[in-house]
Amino acid sequence: MxxxxxxxxxxxxxxxxxxxxxxxxxxxxxxxxxxxxxxxxxxxxxxxxxxxxxxxxxxxxxxxxxxxxxxxxxxxxxxxxxxxxxxxxxxxxxxxxxxxxxxxxxxxxxxxxxxxxxxxxxxxxxxxxxxxxxxGEGAWYASSTTGLLSEGQRCLIYGASGAIGTAAVQLAKSRGAEVTAVVGQRHLALAERLGADKIINYEDENFTEIGETFDLVFDAVGKTSWFACRKLLKPNGIFTATDLGPYWSNILLGMWFGITSSRRVRVPYPEDPPGFVRHLANLMAEGRFRxxxxxxxxxxxxxxxxxxxxxxxxxxxxxxxxx
Ligand SMILES: NC(=O)c1ccc[n+]([C@@H]2O[C@H](COP(=O)([O-])OP(=O)(O)OC[C@H]3O[C@@H](n4cnc5c(N)ncnc54)[C@H](OP(=O)(O)O)[C@@H]3O)[C@@H](O)[C@H]2O)c1
Known part of the structure; x- marks a missing residue:
């Protein structure tokens, strides 16, 4: 050259x-x-x-x-x-x-x-x-939340059709979690293909009223809030989000819960990009991420x-x- x-x-x-x-x-x-x-x-x-x-x-x-x-x-x-x-x-x-x-x-x-x-x-x-x-982009952001999950835990992913949400479903499944995906009508088949265990159509049903509780609720499109989702959380359950939330509520609540020694609301930022890309390559090679x-x-x-x-x-x- x-x-x-x-x-x-x-x-x-x-x-x-x-x-x-x-x-x-x-x-x-x-x-x-x-x-x-x-x-x-x-x-x-x-x-x-x-x-x-x-x-x-x-x-x-x-x-x-x-x-x-x-x-x-x-x-x-x-x-x-x-x-x-x-x-x-x-x-x-x-x-x-x-x-x-x-x-x-x-x-x-x-x-x-x-x-x-x-x-x-x-x-x-x-x-x-x-x-x-x-x-990489959506998967890397999703990993900051799915990394909080352990095998057998229950999580709900709201907005499972975006770049982050589609990656989050696959990464949560790869960690052995049970996944409930919340999507609109046009994405129901997609959520099933991604391996979600249960799928809720937010256009038909208010997902906050399903009467179930989760270890983790992830707002993957910045369209809900901890206030709306708190009854979906188990006593030690965590709410995470991709966005700041209405009136920066996710940040402010995260700080408040930090002061009170619990970490129930978080806007996590992903870490170790090199390690994550190598992990993603392995998942792709094993047919566990697409x-x-x-x-x-x-x-x-x-x-x-x-x-x-x-x-x-x-x-x-x-x-x-x-x-
Ligand atoms: N600040 C930053 O640097 C930064 C960077 C990356 C991501 N983010 C945030 O992360 C979030 C997700 O990013 P992304 O790239 O994954 O998003 P995206 O791909 O743009 O998400 C779009 C998807 O969300 C669905 N959706 C729209 N409204 C919804 C609602 N009310 N409930 C459920 N699903 C809804 C849409 O389908 P339907 O409308 O058909 O449901 C669409 O499939 C965004 O809010 C973005 O602001 C921020």
Missing amino acids: TDAAMMKAVVFHRYGPPERLSLREVPVPRPVQGEILVRIRATTVNRTDTATLRAHPFFARAMTGLLRPKMQTLGMDFAGIVDGLGVGVTAFQLGDRIFGISPDVFGAHAEYVCLSADGPVARIPGDFRFDEAVV GVFDRSYPLENIVEAFRYVETGQKTGIVVINVQ
Whole structure:
């Protein structure tokens, strides 16, 4: 590769709506020591990308840049081919088919990205295609809740049709938990296919009135609250959520319960991204995890993909194909 090598990348310089994104020609990055150059074949547009583009919630700017974004290219999920090796990289070889997440620097909405070889990246197991391997974002967030479950525990997952919810059902089952999934009419068959033990159609039935109790209730779409769900919880049961909740109630209640020495409300943040991606690769290899995919767009139409993801109506994952 020469100094003049250029690539297509989707860039943005100011927070705001999807129209702030534009497809540009930029130099191909060069891997430094310990990095791999990944030729991206598939990525996703997910709720992390849309929230980061809009700097929502506002305090997220503490990490992503106060006035302007620190990173110019979004894209957290990637699948592609190792196309260059920095000094000292031994874990991967040129041509390896890999996938993973880039939660700190993003950068996958481009033809190439440089990432740490020690980071959240693993070889794609078996014969998963690139567009079937971009499964990390939702699963990683889901793992922060499903990691609280032990074998035989009962959990209810509200919103089991999104990227996080579909992953949560599979990860909870892989931990031996009993799963009740709450979805709308159009996702009943999906929830069954994912292995949920019981399925509730929230359009037909008020799931908070089913008269059962759970070790864990997970609001996987930020559409309910601890107040609505508290009678579903066993005495030591935990309520977790992906979002702050009405009037930041999930954060405030989490702090309150922390002070009173119980941890009954949490907005958990996932840890150990490299370890999680390796675990996910194992689950995929064993046939215990498969992404749920909605639709795909070419990189050139990424603005349209952002608009669709922002509707909050996607089923699982929206893929961007990068050729
Ligand atoms: N701030 C961040 O950086 C960040 C990052 C990632 C995720 N999150 C949060 O995590 C949550 C989940 O993310 P995601 O990517 O998994 O979401 P998603 O894929 O966009 O979720 C969409 C799904 O939720 C279902 N849904 C919509 N309204 C519902 C309701 N009232 N009850 C039950 N299901 C409903 C939709 O189907 P139906 O409408 O047909 O039911 C759709 O299948 C979001 O609330 C997002 O804000 C935040």
